[in-house]
Amino acid sequence: MKLKVEGQSKAPLLVFDIHGVLMGRREPADHRPGGEVIACLRAAGCSVRFLTNSSSITRSMMVGQLAAVGVEVMEEEIYTGAIAVARYLQSSASPIRLVVIGSQVLRDEISLLCGDRVIWAEPEEADTVVVSRDPSLTDEFLERINRSSSCLIATCRDADFPMGTGRVQGPGPTVSRVEAALKSVAHVVGKPNRYVFTDVMGLTAEDLDRTVMIGDSMDQDIALANNAGIKSVLLLDGDARAASGSSWCPNHVILALDELLLLFQVTV
Numbered sequence: 001m002k003l004k005v006e007g008q009s010k011a012p013l014l015v016f017d018i019h020g021v022l023m024g025r026r027e028p029a030d031h032r033p034g035g036e037v038i039a040c041l042r043a044a045g046c047s048v049r050f051l052t053n054s055s056s057i058t059r060s061m062m063v064g065q066l067a068a069v070g071v072e073v074m075e076e077e078i079y080t081g082a083i084a085v086a087r088y089l090q091s092s093a094s095p096i097r098l099v100v101i102g103s104q105v106l107r108d109e110i111s112l113l114c115g116d117r118v119i120w121a122e123p124e125e126a127d128t129v130v131v132s133r134d135p136s137l138t139d140e141f142l143e144r145i146n147r148s149s150s151c152l153i154a155t156c157r158d159a160d161f162p163m164g165t166g167r168v169q170g171p172g173p174t175v176s177r178v179e180a181a182l183k184s185v186a187h188v189v190g191k192p193n194r195y196v197f198t199d200v201m202g203l204t205a206e207d208l209d210r211t212v213m214i215g216d217s218m219d220q221d222i223a224l225a226n227n228a229g230i231k232s233v234l235l236l237d238g239d240a241r242a243a244s245g246s247s248w249c250p251n252h253v254i255l256a257l258d259e260l261l262l263l264f265q266v267t268v
C-alpha cells in the first residue's frame with residue numbers, strides 16, 4: 001500500500017462530512033463501502049476527521065451510529081455543530097446570559113464545555129440566543145426573546161439532511177423564523193464558516209495546506225472548503241453534472257467513495 005499526494009510532503013488530512021457521505025447513503029454496486037475506504041486511507045497514512053453540522057447528537061452517539069454502518073472512528077475525531085457553538089461561547093470575555101432554541105444535547109454540550117461561562121437565562125433576560133433545529137418553537141417563546149436585546153448565533157442554515165432513505169428537516173427553517181422575529185441576522189459558526197477548521201478543530205495554515213474536505217453539499221461542504229482556501233471533493237449520487245450551476249467549486253467530483261483511493265493514489 002502506498003500513498004502519494006501531489007505537491008505535499010506530508011500525508012493529507014481528510015475531513016469527511018457525515019450525513020449523505022458515510023450515513024444516509026449507499027455506495028454503488030461493486031464499490032467498496034465507506035468504512036473500508038477510510039480504513040485503507042488510514043493505513044496509507046492519512047489523518048481523518050469527521051465534521052457534521054448536527055447539534056442533536058453527542059460524539060459518543062455518533063461513534064455508535066458510524067460503527068453501525070461499518071465506519072470505525074474515535075470520539076476525538078468527531079466535530080459537531082454543538083461543539084462549534086460551545087467553542088464560540090467559550091471565547092467570550094464575560095459570562096453569557098444564554099437561551100438555546102434546539103436540542104437537549106446542544107444544551108448539555110454547551111454546559112459541559114462552557115461551565116460557569118454560561119448563565120441559563122429566561123428568554124426576556126438573555127443577551128445571547130443560540131438557535132438550531134426546533135420544530136416545536138412557539139410564537140409565544142419568540143415574543144419573550146424579542147423583549148431582550150440578544151446576540152443571535154446559529155449552528156448552521158442546513159435546510160434538510162439525509163436520514164435513512166429520506167430527508168429530514170434541518171435547522172434552516174428554525175433559524176429563518178427566529179431571524180425574522182428578532183429582525184436580526186444570525187452569526188453561523190458551523191459549516192460553511194471556516195471557523196470550524198481554524199478555531200474548532202484548531203488547524204493551522206500549514207495544516208490547511210494538506211487538508212481536503214469531502215462532502216455531498218455544495219452550499220455547506222464545498223463552500224466551507226472554498227471559504228478556507230482548501231481542496232475539496234464533492235461526492236454525488238448518480239449524476240456528476242448535478243455539481244454544475246453553483247457558485248462554489250469542488251476540485252474533484254466523485255460518484256463512489258472508493259474513488260478517493262485512486263485520487264490519493266492509495267493502492268490496496
Ligand SMILES: [Mg+2]
Nearest residue numbers: 017019020216
Ligand atoms: Mg452532507
